[in-house]
Amino acid sequence: MNIKTFTYTDFKENIIHTIDNRPYSLHLIVLPEDVELVLYQHWHDEIEIFYLEKGEVDFIIEEKHIHIKEGEAILIPPNLLHMALNTYKKKIIFHAFLFSPVLFTEAYSNSYYNRFVQPMKHNGRPYIYHFTHKSKWHNNFIILLKQIFKYYNQANIDLWELELHGLLYQLWNLYYTNYMITVDLSSSYHILYNKLKNSIEYIHEHYNSDMTLEELAKQSGLCKGTFCRYFKNLNGETPFTYIVRYRIRKSCEVLLNTDMKITDVASQCGFSNISYYNRAFLKYMKCRPSVYRKRYQG
Secondary structure (H helix, E strand, O other): OHHHHHOOOOOOOOOOEOOOOEEEEEEEEOOOOOOOOEEEEEOOOOOEEEEEEOOEEEEEEOOEEEEEEOEEEEEEEHHHHHHOOOOOOOOOEHHHHHOHHHHOOOOOOOOHHHHHHHHHOOOOOOEEEEOOOOOOOHHHHHHHHHHOOEEEEEEEEHHHHHEEEHHHHHHHHHHHHHHHHHHHOOOOOOOOOHHHHHHHHHHOOOOOOOOHHHHHHOOOOOOHHHHHEEEEEEHHHOOHHHHHHHHHHHHHHHHHHHEEEEHHHHHOOOOOOHHHHHHHHHHHOOOHHHHHHHHHOO
């Protein structure tokens, strides 16, 4: 499978997830035992809920590894790099529901939207959630999800669209009230992002260069201490960790899209020390750069 067929060079998926121009899509995929790659490595703007009907799958979402068993589901926030592997060589049947957060703005004011969905935009990793059958609300969530998947490939969307929206709001209410509100993060996401936007954009533009805290804080007109505090509240990690993670992601692009030597890849992506690059890559991607390239290139 060629990753370039499905994603842009930064791994953003170039498939548009819509049904008749509605901001969501439903998928049913069946894979034989000998197919290793269940989901190619990618990210997208939509929230994704994956349900495994048959088989076992290992998900890699950023640096997290999550094992999904038959009958379980996983919620993947937007903008997170993820892939899934058929490690156990079983037949795979899965469903996926992808929807834009804009769906919630149709029913709620902006203040409620910020409360229910917006936190995922800036720091999605804490909101990844694995649904098993360990609690009643997990079971209820999966029941609602399976009802949504009944609309897969059905014509006459006008006849069932409102029912799908109603099921989605019930499903999201379960997730929000049982898990999302328990995540201890600042509620002022849009305020923090507006304060730090210039610094974040500066990191993305200059990730392969040396950067100091003073330099980054200056982009947002803040002192170092305030900048570091705001940055961690928004992104869930320090500026240094964010930069290293971003450099690793960019190096993945280079590894899969070029034949450049690994030492040159490291240097191009801001790592002056190849040993440190190898350690950081292993930490976040759970394998060495050479193994990653061999496993996923093409």
